[in-house]
Amino acid sequence: MTGSTALFTDRYELTMVDAALLDGTAHRESLFEAFARRLPDGRRYGVVAGTGRLLELIERFRFADAELEWLREHEVVRPATLDWLADYRFRGDIWGYREGEAYFPGSPLLTIRATFAEAVMLETLVLSTLNFDSSVASAAARMVSVALGRPLAEMGSRRTNEGSAVAAARAAYIAGFDATSNLEAGRAWGIPTMGTAAHAFTLLHDSEEEAFRAQVEALGPKTTLLVDTYDIARGVETAVRVAGTGLGAVRIDSGDLPTVVGAVRDQLDALGAVDTKITVTSDLDEFTIAALSGAPVDSYGVGTSVVTGSGAPAAGMVFKLVARRDDGGDWVPVAKASTSKASVGGRKNAARRLDSTRTAREELVFLGDGPDGADEFAPDDQLRPLMVPLMRDGEADASFTGPEGTRAARAHRAEVMQELPIEAFRLGRGEPAIPTTYR
Amino acid sequence: MTGSTALFTDRYELTMVDAALLDGTAHRESLFEAFARRLPDGRRYGVVAGTGRLLELIERFRFADAELEWLREHEVVRPATLDWLADYRFRGDIWGYREGEAYFPGSPLLTIRATFAEAVMLETLVLSTLNFDSSVASAAARMVSVALGRPLAEMGSRRTNEGSAVAAARAAYIAGFDATSNLEAGRAWGIPTMGTAAHAFTLLHDSEEEAFRAQVEALGPKTTLLVDTYDIARGVETAVRVAGTGLGAVRIDSGDLPTVVGAVRDQLDALGAVDTKITVTSDLDEFTIAALSGAPVDSYGVGTSVVTGSGAPAAGMVFKLVARRDDGGDWVPVAKASTSKASVGGRKNAARRLDSTRTAREELVFLGDGPDGADEFAPDDQLRPLMVPLMRDGEADASFTGPEGTRAARAHRAEVMQELPIEAFRLGRGEPAIPTTYR
Numbered sequence: 001m002t003g004s005t006a007l008f009t010d011r012y013e014l015t016m017v018d019a020a021l022l023d024g025t026a027h028r029e030s031l032f033e034a035f036a037r038r039l040p041d042g043r044r045y046g047v048v049a050g051t052g053r054l055l056e057l058i059e060r061f062r063f064a065d066a067e068l069e070w071l072r073e074h075e076v077v078r079p080a081t082l083d084w085l086a087d088y089r090f091r092g093d094i095w096g097y098r099e100g101e102a103y104f105p106g107s108p109l110l111t112i113r114a115t116f117a118e119a120v121m122l123e124t125l126v127l128s129t130l131n132f133d134s135s136v137a138s139a140a141a142r143m144v145s146v147a148l149g150r151p152l153a154e155m156g157s158r159r160t161n162e163g164s165a166v167a168a169a170r171a172a173y174i175a176g177f178d179a180t181s182n183l184e185a186g187r188a189w190g191i192p193t194m195g196t197a198a199h200a201f202t203l204l205h206d207s208e209e210e211a212f213r214a215q216v217e218a219l220g221p222k223t224t225l226l227v228d229t230y231d232i233a234r235g236v237e238t239a240v241r242v243a244g245t246g247l248g249a250v251r252i253d254s255g256d257l258p259t260v261v262g263a264v265r266d267q268l269d270a271l272g273a274v275d276t277k278i279t280v281t282s283d284l285d286e287f288t289i290a291a292l293s294g295a296p297v298d299s300y301g302v303g304t305s306v307v308t309g310s311g312a313p314a315a316g317m318v319f320k321l322v323a324r325r326d327d328g329g330d331w332v333p334v335a336k337a338s339t340s341k342a343s344v345g346g347r348k349n350a351a352r353r354l355d356s357t358r359t360a361r362e363e364l365v366f367l368g369d370g371p372d373g374a375d376e377f378a379p380d381d382q383l384r385p386l387m388v389p390l391m392r393d394g395e396a397d398a399s400f401t402g403p404e405g406t407r408a409a410r411a412h413r414a415e416v417m418q419e420l421p422i423e424a425f426r427l428g429r430g431e432p433a434i435p436t437t438y439r
Numbered sequence: 440m441t442g443s444t445a446l447f448t449d450r451y452e453l454t455m456v457d458a459a460l461l462d463g464t465a466h467r468e469s470l471f472e473a474f475a476r477r478l479p480d481g482r483r484y485g486v487v488a489g490t491g492r493l494l495e496l497i498e499r500f501r502f503a504d505a506e507l508e509w510l511r512e513h514e515v516v517r518p519a520t521l522d523w524l525a526d527y528r529f530r531g532d533i534w535g536y537r538e539g540e541a542y543f544p545g546s547p548l549l550t551i552r553a554t555f556a557e558a559v560m561l562e563t564l565v566l567s568t569l570n571f572d573s574s575v576a577s578a579a580a581r582m583v584s585v586a587l588g589r590p591l592a593e594m595g596s597r598r599t600n601e602g603s604a605v606a607a608a609r610a611a612y613i614a615g616f617d618a619t620s621n622l623e624a625g626r627a628w629g630i631p632t633m634g635t636a637a638h639a640f641t642l643l644h645d646s647e648e649e650a651f652r653a654q655v656e657a658l659g660p661k662t663t664l665l666v667d668t669y670d671i672a673r674g675v676e677t678a679v680r681v682a683g684t685g686l687g688a689v690r691i692d693s694g695d696l697p698t699v700v701g702a703v704r705d706q707l708d709a710l711g712a713v714d715t716k717i718t719v720t721s722d723l724d725e726f727t728i729a730a731l732s733g734a735p736v737d738s739y740g741v742g743t744s745v746v747t748g749s750g751a752p753a754a755g756m757v758f759k760l761v762a763r764r765d766d767g768g769d770w771v772p773v774a775k776a777s778t779s780k781a782s783v784g785g786r787k788n789a790a791r792r793l794d795s796t797r798t799a800r801e802e803l804v805f806l807g808d809g810p811d812g813a814d815e816f817a818p819d820d821q822l823r824p825l826m827v828p829l830m831r832d833g834e835a836d837a838s839f840t841g842p843e844g845t846r847a848a849r850a851h852r853a854e855v856m857q858e859l860p861i862e863a864f865r866l867g868r869g870e871p872a873i874p875t876t877y878r
Contacts, residue, residue, distance in 0.1 A: 020640070124596050219454060
């Protein structure tokens, strides 16, 4: 993906820069923080995603002639500000939670240090990326935990915007899904892609048998045949007759799944197709997947519910100025005064406190005035530091970007999940699995 | 926006083409239809959006060297199929509901006629576009109807993926919103953009007064000042003192809005700022907007709820093969046999039956075998035809694309809304406002 990302931005970011350049405050060094005030209703934990994508998008946040000309024509900012924008590229520092990390209310997920003008312009992009991707990853992680090791494929591209489909496939993969139907996600992020045929393919042919023959001819007997276009039992019989007992899998996309799946397994076994897998794909979410735990399902395909965050389509993260330097160069913690939208000013650091069994017990957020004025906490065996440098002087740490960063995030998520207390994985509504404490 | 859209596609579309090319069925002329089996839970009507964007994306659905190389390397299809893909561009016909049209369960929103291979490949793109954009437009239309003529601005970019943010701004505009915060939506689709400052701008300054002075200096006294960073009453007093009684507007982003808004109006009037407007932006949705109908609000800014479809983030549309020619050239209506996922085979046409007051009473769907085998219905005063040609031989009708098409869709939506029965605009859950009848 290429091209400027500078206009994926709310207009007020640029008008603030415009006004702050005029009175000189634009150059005050500032700390901005992204965090979630709360988890989606009843969830026990969230999973950070979007970070690797974001770093790449920030590197492409440049105003080229096309963007400047449009801003000039529409008088979004003063001409002097256009000159400043023309030279803009982000040169600050970003640190925060690793992609794939678990998070809780108040976790300081991302901190940006730069001049006010440099940092504030990134607000919309930071939040678009973290909110959407974390929403998908947080929902996906719950599906992964109830799937009990059975593989999951993301196939919800058709239920979300064509661009967000790619991001959703990536976020679900980080959360532990194994594959996606989306080809661009395969190309851009190295995610395994899957899929063989829809009902249309069967309906195109004069009979189900002809359709199966055509598919096996092209894709081989290890393919997955969709057996529920007409009658499932007849579909299974035809599938094994056409492909042989070495048939890779059958897919079921409708019906009362627990019952149907059991019957199909019995039928496959009776036909000798004992190694033929069963994959199901009918409007699944974490609850219906859990309900299938006792059924002989081999893998799941999940669409709508994962790409829409299963009831929580935005993760609710906000991006706030938490500290800035005054004219004397001292850091001043700042926060909006509001009861309903409280935020905690000042620089943050964070660690997860683990007990002797390496189980997470507390999210510790350390408060300071600003980067230069606070001591670091001392990590020890039971205090795992959560914040890592992501970008220095505007240069992304390459270990977090691209397909490699995506795989690293997936691996990190797998480790972190083992650390969460067992209550975290309950599906029912409840409180965050561990409390957040400010020190 | 440029670049190939061909990989924004589920893998199984290409494997179906692969297998169908091998047995020759790929070239069977086919009719695919996009429709929604039902409206989101309790909704009375939906609003079609995404059509104009889709037509542009289809014109860019081409496999260039980069796409072909990736498909070859990952062995998604056989080499012979790659040659076919290299020559592919959509050359078929598309007709359907105009963008901005109201729709109901079963409304035949989009019909594609082309060979199977040509048409099936567009499935993912068709559904991504229609599902997401219609979800936003359908939620936005409800907000517009309860806003009772007060202007609405879409400002949810930060709550959805950076690409879907642009599509959401466009869909909300079609549904009757007046502006967006998203600059790319302004550039790409000609939508008016708005926004002045966030809390960070006030917190950057040593006092609220200094922040307001800086903003008025740069943006003029007609700007909108955000008055709730500290104490709202003091903020309003400072705003009028700094900008004068000609201040454009104050924005309130927190607090118990009905109470706060009334107090702010009284205070502004007492200060002589009788023409200063009040805009509110605090986590609004159709229900909280309705609750403010008696308060002296002048305009609304809506974020999360509109870009996430206010509880229905995907419109639930599906894309089905409904008819195809057999080897003799006759059209054969086809449909999957399933009780839970029923669809009606065959070609459709549609009209809305209006009564003598031009109020919609029925969604009529006319069934036929295929394009050549069915009589057209006779439109009359009380039968408004709903389907129009959108693309012929792969060429989009330019009146539906670009900023002009977006404006046309917005105007069409405004007309259509006047036609709906009054029950359609009730916020509470209920049945579709008119029944769908098949003939």
